[in-house]
Amino acid sequence: MKTYTLFAVVVLLPLVARGQDIQISINANGPKHLISPYLFGKNNVLPSTYLNNGGDEEVIRAREAGLKIVRQGGGNNSTKYNWRNKISSHPDWYNNVYVNDWDAAAANLRDQLPGVQGMWSFQLLGKVAANTQNNFNDWGYNRSQWWQGVHQNLAGGGVVNPNGAGKALTEGNPALYLKDWPADSTVAILDHWFGENGLSYDPQFYQFWSMDNEPEIWQGTHDDVMKSQIPAEEFMQRYFKVAKAARAKFPDIKLLGPVPANEWQWYRYGNEEIVWKGKKYPWLEYFILRIAEEEAASGIKLLDVLDIHYYPSSSDPLQLLQFPRVFFDKSYDYPEANGVKTVEGGWNNSITKEYIFERCREWLTKYKGVNHGVGLGMTEYGINTSNADVQALFYASMLGEFMKNKVEVFTPWSWSPGMWETVHLFSRYGLENFLTINGGDQQLVSAYPTINASEDSMVIFFVNRDLNASKNISLTLEGFVPTTTSNLYSLSKLPSGETFMSHTDNALKTNTISSPSSTINITLEALSVNALVLKSQTTAINATLVNNPDINIYPNPGTGSYVIDLQNISSAVKMVEVYNVSGQMIAIQPHEKLVSQKSITLDLSQQSNGIYFIKLVTDKGPYFKKIALHK
Template sequence: MRIIPILTILFILLIVGNPGFAQTPVRVDIDLTKPTKAVSPYIYGKNNVLPNTFLTSGTSEEVTKAKEAGVRFIRQGGGNNSTKYNWRLKLSSHPDWYNNVYANDWDIAAKNMFDKLPGVQGMWSFQLLGMAAANANNNFSDWTYNQSQWWSGVAQNLAGGGQPNKAGGAKATVEGNPNLYLMPWTADSTVGILDKWFGAKGLGYDKSKIQYWSMDNEPEIWSGTHDDVMKTQCSAEEFMQLYFKVAKAARAKYPDIKLSGPVPANEWQWYRWGNDGIPSDGKKYCWLEFFIKRIAEEEKASGIRLLDVLDIHYYPETSDAAKCVQLHRVFFDRNYDYPEANGVHTVNGGWDSNINKEYILGRCSDWLTKYMGANHGVGLAVTETGMKSTNANVQAVWYASILGEFMKNGVEIFTPWSWDIGMWETLHLYSRYNQENYVQATSQDETLISAYPTVNATSDSMTVVLVNRSLTEKKTVDLNISGYHASPGSCPMYSIAGLGSAETFVSHASNALKKTQVQTTTSRISIELVPLSVNAIILKSLVMGSTPELPKNNFNATAYPNPANDQTTLDFSLPEKSTMNIALFNSNGQVLKTIINSAFEAGNHQLNLDTSNYPDGIYWIRFYSETNVETIKLIKTKNQ
């Protein structure tokens, strides 16, 4: 038996038991040599920002915060309150408050957007149910009943002469008559708002700022949310026929419109219509696959585009912090066993409890390609979601992780419904400091550490967002960058961490962002991230002006011939083994080519540079290692 010395045991216990002990760094690789992907500005979105005399969440303070934080997209329909909206009378029926009818002015909301949030894109909704609010004369007198206080019977159908069930619950003692407060609403009625807003004789609104229209809201649960009208849930095919009528009528009036649907309510409804699959062609389909299949079939039959954005809702149940910070993986991660998987067990028509990998937007992408072809052009969206943890730092990390994954996977629209402390700060950090194009990145530990880098159009500025999802541990990250040559020295890092229970975001100038400086070489950064933090490092490239100051000669670098014709030879020497980076810049300081990025032994070295594809002019070649830098001038001319 081997006896382990007591000091060794104590040392092992010290390592294991001390969370502050130095850990193996997490390697993160960013590769700008691979194709970048445009980031949709519409993922920086929010629901119910604008005052419209109905939704109390829309206030002037909300509008100011939206502007300061950099909101780029607003979904203003009001969720379930949009289904029975009457744009002619400016009325809505509130399904979560006795079906009572209230004033709701979308005209005012849209005008507020144009006036107070210039440059923001708006989304409103079309009504497909077939009934819309008609008057407020038959409301249930909730003030008389209990001074308009919430109780368990607020969803009872009491408008139209109903009698409340004082025991609470969903069912009234006497149901109200919907014909007393609603009116028929056809496809022509619902799309008539396009004439009012955009027509020559209408309000003259700019339709390019209101391109997106939601095809109603959560139709697969209408028999619950709108059971005053729909006592028994319509079939999936009946809904599709309603959808087709409105979509075709809208496209005829506004050819460039962006139609978004079918907006299912939650994970179970992604797959089930009611409690079952949908029979078609001799098999049962889950709801989203059936929807995509029917859209593809009707588009082929009619020649009319009927879907531009595939949109879903998502409301997870967990409040456990460790699970909440992993919820971003539900959308695209094909290896993630989702603890709350339920509806996905039925994705193939039956019930298989072994199917736990959700990747719902990945599945939708697969179905879109299967039924509509590789170049279908349909975007992806999540226009309602929320998370139950009340910890502001968990909220910030959850939201930041979803934004990062949506950037990575090209999601078009993201508008959370629930809005909690930590989210304004995160939205502001992303919208204000991110660049236009996503850069591919990988982490050795994507469970806890992810990098979401973006670069601008000229590749001279890069923002690297680093998220630490660990609830308790600091994490050291070794960041390695290929195809981008950062200016060495110090660069700013903005961090969200240690948030409390009160809102901290006021404006772009007044918020909880903590600014520090991190040290960087041309291609590497080592940084420590505190637990539950969102961090953005702002890098500038080694961009030179047309007449840069030449640094001290460190590598004895030369190019010959110089002036060059179609080729030149680079000659340089190294006093010791080193990783060398050599890049070619044009006279405007933009990187044209990474010539080399690899390790060299000490001594003299030569490299051939092909210049045949570059026009005549002045160029700069920069040689740099982690400690030294040298720039030489190269002239390209055919007359050499």
């Protein structure tokens, strides 16, 4: 990667009182949870033609950045996709029909991004593209230039209205370019891809399927065939039919829905006031309720990931950098609160706290029970700024909050400079488990710590949202003492153009840290994203032998008394040493191995619960094993 010189940015010293320090503490032995790899995703990576030379820049960046999932349906263009003819009608471009080959894109996923998950979608509208012979002649009209009138329904013989803001003078006939598409047609793509006589794609890499796209606004996006919005219950019936058919063909499928367009649609389905069995419901609560009722009646799982979209309108960086709090923070007053004011059934202008994902979790628990097994996801978002630093910090904050709160899927739609850099930093440097923290500054500075399974490596992401001022951090680590050198990787002062080319050619600034202590003092640049990469001193003992397969210690975890099995140790054992996670020796037991002795008994009943490292000193070198004590 490109190396930049930093001056006095990070220092590791014993704690010294400094004014305005932000105190953060992390306990390596504290509560933790797995981070979903599918938070590191993007829309529209794979070309819809066969890519054989690996030369596509987007695919290369995706591979280098460490993407784990790509959403390829195409948003609004997916709703009328005909997989048999490999064509789709484009509602944002006169409804014209163009070639779009999902088969090729899926093959590119397999060949160019092995191991990455792909996401496509089913069509619930009931109409899909039939042919390309009835397109509006956009080239003849204005050389295919964008103008206000691209929304006019001109495919199928329409007459253009020169007033771009208005409807077509004569709307095209959708019967000329669309055809019926029932549930069995849309789910038959599963047979085509995975069936006995199909393309033999491996279904484990195509598990995620979206239940269409933004159905609450079809009256606007697909008004060629939906002049008035179908009722919410009619949409649910279409959803149930497709979901059941898909589950029957592919039991391990992961279904995402209902994919609402934005904050208003989280609560409102079109202009409908939803009433079910005499009670009013906001859209997502009603959706969850009906899913629960139909699952109970049919015994078929109909939803795996509750999926939403998000497009705030503000361009103010001070506001934008707080917006990631919208999803879980019950104390945050959202400046763009709108649909949430209807959550109680009427209009309450005083409601400004969204916490929409937390609300959905509460509704899922209410209607489906504690063990509902439904994850949370966001498959589109975009913000209104061209500032690469703001893009990077917004994205980093979203990733951090979603890691913290166990979100399963995240694939931004709009993609700007700063975002490749951010996902690369999080995906390629972050570890598999999220740790809880104490302290921080909710508005300006957040810390998102990750730790590996063996608990000997930690990466902490820091986000400083202050537009102008650096921030001093006093970081205290418990149960983890870093080695003598650590690296801090930082993103800040990004230019307006793309800087991320590969894992080794990017805009990351690197600083090497020395003089470790249990307290680390850091200064974060203004408007920066940072990753502090730490290795535990226990790693230095012997990283390759910490879990030496030649040593068997049981029970592990244990309650105090352990047996060390020596049958696979050919050299004489001279000493048994016990270390805590801070690298301190807490016990020593001299021993001479006898030919007839096959084991050693070790008593740690006087020690506190936690992780310990056993070191066997032999005449041929040390052996190490990690154990857990839980009394």
